[in-house]
Amino acid sequence: MVSHPPVDNQELYRQMLRIRRFEEKVLDSYSKGIFYGTTHTYIGQEADAVGVLTCLNEGDIVVSNHRCHGHFLAYGGSMHTLAAELMGRETGVTGGRGGSQHVMWKDFYASGILGGTIPLAVGMAYAEKAHRRGRIVFAFLGDGTLGEGVVYESLNMASLWRLPVLFILENNRYAQTTSIQINLAGGISERFNAFAIPTDEADTVDVLEINSIARFAVASVRAGEGPRALVLHTYRYAPHSKGDDTRDPQEVIRYRKRDPLPFHAKRLTSDFRRQIDSEVEAEVTEAFRQAQADPLADPATLTPPVDIS
Ligand SMILES: Cc1ncc(C[n+]2csc(CCOP(=O)(O)OP(=O)(O)O)c2C)c(N)n1
Ligand SMILES: [Mg+2]
Structure with missing residues (x-):
């Protein structure tokens, strides 16, 4: 097992800022x-990904x-390659196809089929x-995914077979436009606990706090102690996708005041x-410039020829 060096505050800031500026450019480009x-942009949730994935070892799997x-x-x-993927360019992460x-x-x-990723x-x-x-698996899911039955079948098996998987439940309090208040009965941690999956919970924008609970959970999963879950209460600042935001604007302003970037x-x-x-500004500008200059994926190569005769 690789032991992780102490976290570097500058690097954590850089990683969160890379996400923030990239996503702002994505919205602007759309x-x-x-x-x-x-x-679907990640603006507001940056401390989750950066705090948790700083614990990755080479070869670990992220879903x-x-x-x-x-x-x-x-x-x-x-x-x-991510910008190029969004623009359907040949140089995109999946050749402009995904x-x-x-x-x-x-x-x-990554897959857009909610819950389908968990099995x-x-x-x-x-x-x-x-x-x-x-190697261990890091599986991210949202609060809205808790309405999918297959998630519970998967938690059951993961726990029974003591599998090396860390579930990271990002509760941004909405599934598209539906608030958890009208969508989710009972608690979130309790759902993991029902399958005897130890769960740590944090309601914070502090990347160091998230990193510290993630380190503990990852060490346990790596040690073969079975699955664990992190429930991270968070908030997205931008619309669900591009323009679909029915939240109370005052609520968004309130949460924006506890922004993970200025905090760190x-x-x-x-x-x-x-x-x-x-x-970071220069990296974003160059990434988008390069992606726009790249060739579009050739539609002729998008689907392999199928013989239906
Ligand atoms: C099986 C399935 N049903 C519905 C959708 C449409 N859909 C896309 S995102 C979303 C809400 C997801 O909410 P959550 O899991 O909380 O993630 P968040 O968008 O808040 O990050 C829905 C219903 C989908 N992608 N897959
Ligand atoms: Mg959500």
């Missing part, structure tokens, strides 16, 4: 007609959902346990902060 289709850009960038994915919700690279897998994550954890490779930025000197700000 409104300018540079992309088609849909997208993500429709809101995957932040997870992908925190995993180590490139901004250029789009925003189907980003797959190395051991990172896949559990199956991969089963394979890892069988092969004794020591206080730990950096202003010189370092300015330096990181300008480096």
